[in-house]
Each structure stands twice: as C-alpha cells, then as structure tokens.
Amino acid sequence: MKGRSWRYWTIIGAFSLFALFVLYHYAALAAHPNADPEAQEIAIDRGNIVDRSGRILAMDTALYNVAVWRPETDEKTFPTDANRLASMLGLDAADIRGTWANGSADFFYLKKRVQPQVAKAIQAAKANGDFQGVVVEKVSGRLYPEKSLASHLVGFVGDGNRGLAGIERKYDEQLLPDSVPFGQLKPGGRPRGDTVVLSIDANIQYSLEEIARQAMVDTKAHALILLAMDSRTGEMLAYVALPDFDPNDYLASPPENWYDWPSVYAYEPGSVFKIFSLSSVVDLGGATFSTIFYCDGAYHHTTPSGQVITIKCLGVHGAVNIQRILEVSCNAGAGYASDTVDPLDFYTKLISYGFGSPTGLALPGETAGLLRPPNQWSARSKPTIAIGQEVLVSALQMVSAATALANGGVLLKPIVVERLVDPAGKTVWDNPPQPLRRVISPEVAANMLKAMRTGSSLGGTGFRAGIPDVPMAVKTGTAQMIDPTTRAYSEKDYIASTMAIFPADAPRIILYLAIIKPRGDQYYGGRIAAPVVREAAEAILGLTDIPRGDSPVAAHAGTVTVPAAVQVAVGATMPDLTGTPKRLLLGLLGRKDLKVRLSGDGYVVKQSPAPGSPVAQGAEIDLELK
C-alpha cells in the first residue's frame, strides 16, 4: 500500500495542470471579446427603413440557408435525398451528389436565402427521418415589401446583410450595429438595430413613380429623375430615379439600373439654372428686375483683348427684362445680365447656393458637381454659366438650391432621413429642418418667384406645367450634353428639365424633373418635361392639404355638403385605401374571393398589399385602422 497516495497525487497534479491549460484558453478568449469581427454577425436583426408615416420599405425577415453536414449523411439514402433536394431548391442533383461524394468539405451550403416555405418543407421531411445530414439554418434576410419603391434611395444589402447602396449603405452601422447595449437584450427577442425613418411619403413616391414611368415610355429617355421636396422644411418627399430595380433581387437587374441618378449624376443643367444665376445677379446689385437688355438672337461680347464672344439664343427676343428672360428662356439676356456683376462675386454666390459641393445628404457616391473658380474661367465662362452650361450639378443640388428661392432667400439643409428610432421606440437621432445660410435677400427671392410665374403662363416655356387654380413658379431647360467621344456638344443628346415651385405665393413644394437623353420626336424641356411636372404637381396636390383655387376652403358657401359615401371596391389592382373610414370597407368583408382582415377602428392608416399591387383570387388584404 505504500506509495498509493503519491500515485494519486501525480494524477491529481496532471488533472490540475490540464485544467489550468484549458482555463488559460478560456481566459484568453474572454480577454478579447471583440477580436472576432463576425462574433455578432448573425445575432442582430437589421433595423427597418420606413417612410415618414411608418410604412415599411425594408425589413428583416427569416430566410434559411440549406447546408449539408457530411458526417451525418447516410450513404444509402443521400443520393435519393439529393434528387429531392435538387427539385425543391432548383439545383442540379448531379452537382449536389458530386460535392458530397468529393468529400473535400464536410460542411457545404446547398443554397442560401431560401424562402421559408421551402425550408419548412425540408424541415418537415427531416422530422419524418428523411434528409439525414441536411442542415437548415435560419438567417436574417432583407425584405423590401414595396419592391422597387424608392429603390435608389433605400438601396440594398449584400450577402452578410450589410448595406451596399443607398440608405442601407449610408446608415449601415445604425441599422446593423456591431454590438447591442447589454440592456437592450431581451429574452425571447433578438436584438435589432435602429429604424431609419425617411422623409419620403410613400404615397407621393408611388404616384410620382407611376407618372415618371409613363414619361420614360413616352419620351423613350435613357434615364429620368423626378424629385419632390417640402420647400418649408427641406424634406425630400419623393425620390424617383428610372430605370429602377427590385432590391429584393437586385442582381436580376443590370447594374446600370442601380445607378443613383439624383445624387451621383453630374450634368449641365441648362436654362433652369437661370433662376439661380439671375437671382444671384440681382442680389449682387447688378441688373435689377427693371433693367432692359436687347436680344438680337445672340449674346455678343468683345473682350478688352479684342476677342469676340457669341452665344446663340433660341430666338430674337428683342427688349427683355429678367421676367421676360425667364419667360422665354432668353440666353442673350441672361448673358448680358451676368456682365453686370464681378466674376468672383458671381462665383461666390453660386457656391453659396450649394453648387460645387455635395449637399448635406452625403449619400453614397454623391457628386459635388463642378463649378470652376474664376481664375480657371475663360472669357465666355461667366455668360455660359449664367445659362446653365459649363457648370456641372446634381439633381439634389438643384432641388436644395431652390429652397433658398422658396424660403425667402434662406437655404435649407436637404433631409431624406428624419430620425433614427431604437427598437424600444425611442428617437436616438433627430434631424429637424435646419436653415443653412441666407443666399439672397427676401425681396429678391419673392420677386424671382413672381417672375417665374410667367413661365407657367400662356406664352411662357413652361406653360404646359401650369395648373389653372394653383399659382406655379416654373422654369424649363433643355441642356446640351457633351458627347464623350467627340468632346463637343452632341447634336442628339439633351437633358430636358423643369423646376416648379408651388403654390408660388406661399411655396410648399419644389418639384424637379430631368429627362436624360429623350429619344422621342421632341426634346425641349418645355415640350416634354413640363407636362410631366404638371401631372406630378396634380398628384401631389391630391395627396396633400395644399389649398387649390377651386377647393372648398377658398369659397365656402356656409353649408357643408358631404359627398355620398361610396363603398370601396377592389378590382384587379389594390387601390390606395389610406384614410378610408371603416364603414366604407364593410363591403369588402362580404367578398368571398378575398381574405380581408381589419384591425383597429377609425380610418385606414396602413394597408397590405401596397397600392397598385395586383390582387389575385384569394388574396389576403390586411388593413390597419386608427
């Protein structure tokens, strides 16, 4: 028996040493909790992106990755399983068997981001004992319930649920933080990133997209931009770019469809720019609204060195003042007006409008445009810039700059994201309207708007944009484009654009449309862009509380007539039911071919499917009332 205890002690010693060795490994891992960038990758749900009234534009939903864990597979049954899996997942059975038989990886993915119904079917088969070794793992997948709605602004995410474009990219860290504060972890619920609330109004966005789509067809254009902004706050209400894509399956669209025209594309704006150049001239103390210029069909200027500069005008306009220059879009008049101010002052004023630098939005890839400083100008630069050539702008800059005109001369910070809200509903970041700086005096701004109203009057280039009962300040433009091969202005490529600010007497909305490379019979902004702006303005007037000339507010008879209640009908496409009272929905409940669910009382605040979605037999319609 002698020596039993020392033999015991050697074993205990060995156990202790090994235990310390293992503990050391645990301590080393605990000491570097964040050394692994993927540590939380799958654990946190990406936050939602919603419109200004909370309509969901992007959300996380459960998708499934289907994989094979080879050691668990059964050699006898797997080949037949592979056939079934191939048909369920839309894969090639021979490929599956090949990877499996090859054996170079014990764990391999068959398909990622599989829809729940397919995953459920595989799980059900697994519950019956089939599909041994097939692993179904749940992952977060991004769902864009409104499909292509505002797709360029919303953007999309890549494989790791990380934002690759648009707001998804710009607010990636907030939507999907690397870690979540401990207090936010709740049993049963997965932690989630913040919700991004856009300033976009999904209804306006939808209407304007429809209008833009038709315009694309009519004009056979290469691309189209249509932006609507609340001129009092700088909030973007609609952000339309075409061609667009479905972010649910962005790879199905060619990459050029992902191109975010409003913020990334820099172009020469053409005559619309005159509203900024002429207001700058007047504010700088150059020409006034009563100064008269003479247009003989071209702008002529002889430099001190004897160089003669000529800029052609579209017509012979005779004696013109600033109002007339805007009305008929006279290039000569605008050129002469620019002669009345110093180049550096003129340049500084345009910089003050925000040209030459990115807007405060700083969207991914946003362009600064190009406004060269005067020391790089040629003799013809100043009058050329005054008519909107030789200066590159983005559509975002154009709309932002217009806030100064609409807002008594004060430039507003453009807003696309109103606030960030954490999962508990608390606002963690707010983005209130913010005046940036005074660009022009209130008088100049007011007079400019007044002058622009002639643009929409009969005889003005923008008369096709006019709406009879709402005063509109309109400027159209048809910009020449540089042909990248010849480095000269192209004979067939134009950008037809229109800026509208309305109601001109108390501005609420800035609407800007640019049609890039129209290929129809017409390419003038006044011809093809202005009618689209009119349609868009009509749509916005219908969706907002902006008073119209014939609205009951203006001429109240003293008696109230309520229009007869009409029961809501749902046909082949889903109407927009927002604001519809419950009593008008009751007819829907009797429909046997639809499953209608109402929640809450009062008026519809949310609906599914979205307006315009096709309604099939047996479709499920969810309406939320408040």
Next chain:
Amino acid sequence: MSSGFDVERMRTAKGGDPGLLAAFLLLAGLGMATLWSASSGYAISLGKSGAYFVIRQALYLVPSTLVFILCAYVPIDKIRSKIGPITLIGLGALLLPFVPGLGENRNGASRWIDLRIATFQPSEFWKPIAVLYLAHVLDRRSSGSGETGFGFDGSAALIAPFLLISLACLLIYLQNDFSTAVVAALASLVVFWAAGAPYSFFLGIGAVTAPLAALSVLTSDFRLRRILAFLFPAYEPHGQGYQVLGSIRAIRSGGFFGKGIGLGTVKLSSVPEVQSDFVFSAWAEETGFVGVLAFFALWAFMAWRAFRIAFNEPDAFRSYLAFGLASLLLVEMLINVAVAVGAVPATGMALPFFSAGGSALISSAGVCGLLYNLSRGGSERERGGEDEFGAFRFDAREVGDV
C-alpha cells in the same frame, strides 16, 4: 485541512457525503438548464419545440435516478461479488452494435443499439464497468500477488486485465467511436497507475500504442482532417473546424461576465449540434469567464470530495474504485471543455450532466451513485473515522495496517 467544512458535521455514520450529493445535484440542475438554453434555438431551427432536447433529456431523469439509487444503496461488497458477471455483460453488450438489425448507424458511427423505444449506447456503460473490474482485480488481495505489490515479478498478473481492457477498447474503436475508446483507455490506465502498476508496464504500453494511435489517425481520412482542422482551424472554416470556430466565437462573445442566462445568441446559429458535444460553449457565452470559473470550481469541489474518499478509504478496492470513477468523470469533462475552446482536436465527447444523451446521463448517474455509496465508508471493515484529506496520516496508518 478542510475538516472545518460545515457538511463534515452533518455527516452521519450511515449517511453519504452531503457535499458530494449536493455537487451532483447542482451539476445535474445546471446541466439541464444549460442544455435547455443551448438547444432551444437549434431545436427550433430543426422545426421542433424549443424544449425538444431538454424534454427528451428529462425523460431519462427517471431511469437515471433509479440507477443512482441502485448504485448508491446496494452494498459495494455485493456489487464486488458480482463483478465477474457484470464485466462479462458489459463486454458482451459492446458486441451488440455489430449485430445486424440491432445496431443503428448515426453520424457515421455505429455505437448505438436500437431498443425500439429508445436507443442505447453500450460503450457509455463500459467505462464505469472497466473501472469497477480493474479496481477489483488490481487489489492485491484478490489478485493474490502477495504483499510486495506489483514488481517485475507481479507484472504477469497485469497481463490478463490488460488484454481484456484492450479488447473492450478495440470493440469500441471498431464502433467508430475513437473518443470513447480513448476515455475508457485513459480511465483504465489511471486505475492501473493508482494500483501501483510498475513503470515498465506503462513504458511497454506506450511503445505498443503510440505507433498504433498514429496509424489509426493517419489511416482515417476523417480523423486526420480533424487533427488538421485543430492545427489550422481557419484553414477550412466550413469543414471540420466549423463547429469549433463557432464554439470559439460563442465563448469569445461571452467575454468576462457573459450575456446572461438565456441571452446567448451566437450559440443559436453558429454551432451545429450545440446540444451534444458543444453545450459548454453556450454556458461560456451566457455566463462568461466568471461562469467558466464557477463551473471549474464546482467540479473541483466534487473532485475533492470524491478523491477524499480514495485517500481516506483503507480498503484498496474501494479506494481504487473511488479514484477511478472520479477520474473518469474528470477526463470526460476536461476533454469536452478543452475541445469546446479549441485546446485539443475536435472529438465527440459528451459533457457529463450537460450534454444531451440518455445513455451518458444514466451512466453518469451510476458513477455518481457508486461514489456516493463509497462516501458512506466501508460497512464490513472498521471505519477509520478520519475525515481529513490528509494523505500523510493516511500513509502512516496504512503502514501500520500492513
């Protein structure tokens, strides 16, 4: 040393060690809770209820409790008198998975037999039986090798037990269960060592098994890949290293204080089959390094109470048995926890009390029952009355006893 510990005074003449019993119950409770938390996400991902694995495991609590009571209250001497049949049954059961129609192939291994209502893994039960058998035959009184202990002369007495143990390990190995074979072998070697087998015996074993082990690793594509995945875990992140990388990720995300019980998130998706061999990574994620330390402290307490029996027990058979059974649990625990942290190559090793698996739970309950039984001291021999963990006093008395 620690005789001032409260439970000491509570110990009655007939009762077992309440400290040991408390440690078992605490481990079993923690194990069940951790299994629930760890496996619910995986169960849901399989399309089952979150409590699927823990309910299955809870069903085995009934037979486990019965086995514990049986092992704890049947007198040890009675068990010892039946060691021959017990060993033969244990050895025979190891053949069952090879019987066509009975054996069940799962995860590429054929270590189970299908009992219609449940499956059963004979190798889990062989491990304590091996310890029981060796403690018996290596006790000098039964081996009859005289009072001089095993010397070179006595080595012959070791050959028969060694061959029998080797045969059992070979059978387990042929069930494609390398890790259980290794644990059974390690636990057996601990008893050989404790019982005073000469160095030449271990040298001989080493000379024979080292080349065999190397050969078995190199001839199995599957094991070779596991060793490679251990050496270079990031090399093949979706292959063999996948589970270990996921486990390491879970442990690391737990940090020092963990995420809180039930709040682990990495375990949910990163560690396939977290409920079996990697349940500890869920514990580490949720309780952090503090929880890992607490876990080790609990095991250390249990080991102390169990080894105490071995040191204090005058009867060699009981002493070897207590030491061997405690070592068996420790080997299983340490290897599992070491695999979870990537400290040793990945191998399928259940964590006693924690991992899902009925056979392992019942087997562990049997081991605990035997240890509790042993903690009550000998009935037929005079009880020494010393409760101290004092090896030096123990030695002095042993000398006198001889």
